[in-house]
Amino acid sequence: MAGEEGQGGTVVTPSAEFPPLAEEELATLRGIGARWRAGGRRGELPVDPTLGRYRRRPPGRFGRLAPIELFKVEEPDELVATEPANLPGSRWGRAVTRLRRTLFGPPLSSAAVLYERMRKLVALPVLSSDLLSSVAYGPEAMLSVLVLAGSGSLGLSLPLAAVLVVLMVAVGVSYRQTIRAYPHGAGSYVVAGDNLGTGAGLAAAAGLIVDYVLTVSVSVAAGVHAVTSALPGLAWATVPLGVLVIAVLLAGNLRGVRTAGNIFVVPTYAFVLAVVAVLVVGWLRAAGRGFAPVPPPAVPAAEGLGLLLVLRAFASGAVSMTGIEAVSNAVPAFRPPEWRNARTTLGWMVALLVLLFAGLTVLIHLDGLVPRPGETMLSQLGRVTFPTGPWYALLQVATTLILLLAANTAFNGFPRLLFFMARSDHAPRRFLHMGDRLAFSNGMVALAVAATVVFVAFDGRTEALIPLYAVGVFLAFTLSQAGMVVHWRRRRGAGWRRRAAVNAVGATLSGLVLVTAALAKFTQGAWLVVLAVPLLVLLFARVHRHYATLHRALALHPPGAGPAPTAPAEVPGVPAEGEELPQQVRHLVVVPVARLNRASLRALAYAASLGQPTLAVHIAPEEGEADRFRQQWAAWGDQVRLETIVSPYRAVIGPLAHYLEALHASRAELTLTVIVPEVVLRRRWHRPLHSRAEQRLRSALRALPGVVVTSVPVHIAE
Known part of the structure; x- marks a missing residue:
């Protein structure tokens, strides 16, 4: 993995989709250019390429659509589209x-x-919605496991919460150090890959991808559950409501970073204020009774209290930390100075997380609440805290909104992760592309589709999705923090031992949660994640292998590394690369002709105008038709050499493709340019009335090396 991923990166712009050439390739390119100049000078163009004569009003059909200048001349030989009006x-x-x-x-x-870009007050709700919203179901997930051992075991929630708070602080401080070390943005994928190797980076990426997909599914499921807790009559519509919410989230994020931020600011801050109000009122009520805990209702034990159950509860509560890595991925989305604003925002996020998680866990214990089906624990706490007035309804509305919009964090992190992976050729390069609104729209669409599939497959049930949740994210946490330990040991700057120790603590605690979650929840569904991670790593490796093969085939090779010269003329020190020089190309133009009409004659005329050797080919179903066609050809004057092929089984595309392949094999240095006459129909419903043989021929010839296919269209007005 390239080191530039972490340290040498710059602001992410649309230009990232078009990486520059290496110095060796530039040197080779200059040599090839010298060969071009040796082959002759370029001629004058028959038109003005600057469109200067049309600058006042563009010609043709675009003129009526856009009464503006479509282009302006910015520099010599450069046009700039004034706006996307076409x-x-x-x-x-x-x-x-x-x-x-x-x-x-x-x-x-x-x-x-x-x-x-986002300022800190906007970035906080945009990037923390997942992290902060998890307190709505994190404590409940922990208590739901403890209560299996009976209500007497619920007291263990306090020491478990204390350990989780230590874990939150350790991981939060560790990621603050990651932002400082990688000021241009680096999540677990980049950090682990830079310091532990490509395999570790891909494993971290796989874990994060699973986590982001589950973040959307779980957040939406929890939000819909909050709705159905308040309105039980809507329980039947759980799946349709969830799919609709994912679609709305996708649309909001496709509008761009700033617009999405403005959409999600109010719900996040409203949720924080609502929960803080619950904590303030609840703790004041508890203080009135001297902080004496209310005895919980008796719940019979379903299984014994053992170490495995406690570990399962701890791993379930750890889902409250998902989303803590979002800021380190999104550093380039902040306003300058990016890294400093990102660190500040992450500090606020961790402080709020600790306050809300610890406060809610202790308050639930003081009020003697236990998990029960049909109503979330936060809803129960709201009813106890606000028995009258509109405050309970406001809490539920804020909780529902934050849970539904918590998936927004994944819509920020997932596309950026795929961007980094695509830049290293471990993901499809289409994920480098920025959409109309300067958002990574392809990654957002991929996330929405994957999350919808998971949500529907699990019927939108939060309890079924939670067991899958912790493994992937804590795998990424562990590898990222271990990578930072290696990073500080390599750099050995001032205070490196202290920084390495902080990251080592984060790696150790995250690793413990990872092992605990994988073992304790394996039979509950975590096996799916354990299986998915290595499969994703293999997929990423195959993608990289394909791009490596593509690069070797298309790269400009330095002297001595390219293929053998195919032309006698050579420039010293520069390899002659086959068919990269005009004087190396040897043409044969082939025109398939089914019948002599206006379309085929236009294709023949176009072929002859190129001034290259031209051959016409006709496929006949029987000898009699071949004789008739040769007579018609003679009547035309036999202007081009004709070759007829009799196909007694009436196949056309196969015999023609095999014939062209044989032609090329007999003279491998030839470039066969196949010119196909094509009828262009104006109305879509006319297309089924035609065989569209030219499209099938183009598809068949695309796989043949040394064959170029072009079309000569004839437009039908009706």
Whole structure:
């Protein structure tokens, strides 16, 4: 994994999709350019490429769609589109484009990426919604396991909560150090890959991917559960409501970072204020009775209290920490100075998490509440704290909103993780692309689809999804913090031992939670995550292998590393690479002709105009038809050499493809340019009336090396 992932990165811009050439490739490129110049000078163009004569009003059909300048001349030999006004030509295409603009907003200029940043007060709710919302179900998840041993075991929630608070602080401080060491943004994937090797980085990425998908599924499931707790009559609509919420989250995030931030600010702060109000009123009521705990209702034990049950409870409570790594992934999304604002925001997040988690756990213990089906523990706590007035309803509304919108953290982290992976060729390169609103839209869509599949597969049940939750994220935590220990040992700057010790504590505690969660929850569904992680690692490795093969095939090789020269002329020190120089290309133009009509004659005329050797090929189903076609060809004047092939089984595409392959095999240095006449139909419903053989031929020839396929269209007006 490239070291530039962590330290040498810059602000993420749309240009990241187009990496620069290496110095060796640039040197090779200069040599190839010298060969081009030796082969002849480029001629003058028959048109003005700057479109200078059309700057006042663009010609053609675009003029009526956009009465503005489509282009302006920024520099010599450079045009700049003034705005994306070129709507698709069809009525349906224009309608779809207008709908997209309405839902997601107008496209943003690439230069606007510098302004699509978040200030700390916006970044806090955007990046902490997952972390803070988890306190709505984290304490309940822990107590739901303890209560299996009877109500007498619920007292263990306090020491377990204390250990979890230590873990939260340790991991939070560790990630603050990660932000300082990787000021341009680096999550577990980059840190583990830089310091522990590519395999560790891919394992961390796999864990995070599973975690982000589950974050969306669990958050939406918990939010819908909060709705059905207050309105039990809606329980039947759990799955449709969840799918609708995921779609709304996707649409909101596709509108861009700033817009999404403005959407999610109010619900997050409302939830924090609502829970703080519960804590203040609840603790005042507890103080009135001298902090004496209310005895919980008697619950019979379903299993014995043992170490395994306690560990399961601890691992279940640890889900309250999911999302703590989001800030380290999103450092480039902050306003300058990015790393300092990110560290500050992470500090606020951890402080709020500790306050809410510890406060709620202790208050639940003081009020003697126990988990029960059909109502969340936060809902129970709200009813006890606010028995009258509108405050309980406000708490439930705020809780529902934060749980439903907690998935927004994943919509920030998941696409950025795929961006880093795609930059290292471990994920499809389409995830490098920024959409119309300067958001990683492809990654967001992939997350929404995966989360919807998981949500529907588990019927939107929070209790079924929670056991899958901790393994992936704590795998990433552990590898990231272990990687930071190696990082500080390598750097050995001032205070490196203290920093390494902090990260070592975080790695140890995270590793303990990882092992505990994997073992204790294995039979409850965690085996799915244990299986998914190595499968994802294998998938990422295969993707990287494909891109490595592609790079070797397309790279400009340095002297001595390229293929053998195919042309006699050489420039000293520069390899002659096959068909990269105009003088190396040897043409044969082939025109498949089914019948002599306007389309085929236009294709033949186009082929002859190229001034290259041209061959026409006709596939006949029987000898008689072949004779008739040769007579028609003679009547035309036999202007181009014709070769007829009789196909007694009436196949056309297969015999023609095999014939072209044989032609190329007989003269491997030839480039076969196949010119296909194509009828372009205006109306979609006319297409089934035609065989579309040209498209099937193009598909068949695409796999043949040394064959170029082009079309000569004939447009039908009706």
